[in-house]
Amino acid sequence: xxQLNQSPQSMFIQEGEDVSMxxxxxxxxNTWLWYKQDPGEGPVLLIALYKAGELTSNGRLTAQFGITRxxxxxxxxxxxxxxxxxxxxxxxxxxxxxxxxGQGTELSVKP
Amino acid sequence: DAGVTxxxxxxxxxxxxxxxxxxxxxSGHDTVSWYQQALGQGPQFIFQYYEEEERQRGNFPDRFxxxxxxxxxxxxxxNALLLGDSxxxxxxxxxxxxxxxxxxxxxxxxLTVV
Numbered sequence: 506x507x508q509l510n511q512s513p514q515s516m517f518i519q520e521g522e523d524v525s526m527x528x529x530x531x532x533x534x535n536t537w538l539w540y541k542q543d544p545g546e547g548p549v550l551l552i553a554l555y556k557a558g559e560l561t562s563n564g565r566l567t568a569q570f571g572i573t574r575x576x577x578x579x580x581x582x583x584x585x586x587x588x589x590x591x592x593x594x595x596x597x598x599x600x601x602x603x604x605x606x607g608q609g610t611e612l613s614v615k616p
Numbered sequence: 617d618a619g620v621t622x623x624x625x626x627x628x629x630x631x632x633x634x635x636x637x638x639x640x641x642x643s644g645h646d647t648v649s650w651y652q653q654a655l656g657q658g659p660q661f662i663f664q665y666y667e668e669e670e671r672q673r674g675n676f677p678d679r680f681x682x683x684x685x686x687x688x689x690x691x692x693x694x695n696a697l698l699l700g701d702s703x704x705x706x707x708x709x710x711x712x713x714x715x716x717x718x719x720x721x722x723x724x725x726x727l728t729v730v
Contacts, residue, residue: 508658538719547620547706547721548659593658601647601712603672604719606658 511594511607518584519615526610527578528594536597537570537577538604543590551592552579584614618643620709620722628728629697637692637725641709645720647671648690650682651706653724659706665690666712694727702729 511528518524528537536555540548552563554570554577561568567580577594591611595604621640629635641648647666651659661674665684684690688709694701704724 508660511658540721545723547708547723549721550719595658601710603649603661603664603674604651604659604708605661608658609656 509594509596509605509607511610513610514608515611515613517613517615520584520586522584524581524584524588524612525578526592526594527576528596528607529576530596530605531575532596532598533574534596534598534605535574537568538595538597539566539568539577539579540593540595541590542593542609548593581612584612586614586616588612589614620645620707620720622705622707622722622725624725625723626726626728628730630730631697631699633697634693634695635697635727637694637705637707637727639690639692639707639709639722641688641690641707642720645709645711646688647710647712648684648688649708649710649719650690650692651708651721652676653704653706655703662692697729699729702727 509528509530538553539551542548552568557574559570565582591609593609594607619642623638649664650662653659662676664672668684679695681693706724707722708719710719
């Protein structure tokens with residue numbers, strides 16, 4: 506099935522470091538979403554982006570909707586142990602439409 | 617406020633059998649989507665139900681079918697199970713109203729086919 510190209514696949518960082526991950530697509534989306542998934546749980550929405558160029562923050566998280574509408578990035582500042590998990594980007598073509606997910610970035614944080 | 621509820625949480629089935637998974641959407645949500653998440657992968661869209669009809673479908677065979685009930689709850693049925701159907705099956709609900717983006721996911725049903 507169709508998936509977005511998400512990188513990196515995994516990251517091992519020290520507590521307090523900043524993290525950056527990104528997602529690219531061959532298709533144009535009108536919405537980009539970033540989710541976090543903990544073991545045994547479903548994805549939880551972190552940030553939603555609706556306009557090309559939009560930069561949105563949620564606490565220590567910042568995400569941007571790329572100008573070309575084919576990419577997005579997520580930054581986490583001053584990482585803490587509870588940031589551990591798998592982060593997924595997802596794109597959507599239209600309101601109410603299906604989500605197309607990336608392969609995920611697994612984040613590990615060393616205290 | 618209860619979120620999306622899925623049952624059962626875990627299930628083991630034998631190849632060739634049939635399985636039914638259930639989902640109760642978040643209060644106020646009328647649209648239900650199903651996703652399959654293989655180990656180490658992102659979720660893949662199976663189909664979406666609204667007003668008791670299948671509205672969108674992903675690239676899944678006809679062995680995968682669903683239903684939505686008048687109370688908006690939904691079932692996912694998979695016939696003639698294959699080993700490759702082993703995955704986490706996620707249900708996501710959302711309100712249909714314009715301007716809403718709110719997809720809320722359940723914790724999933726872990727299906728193992730042996």
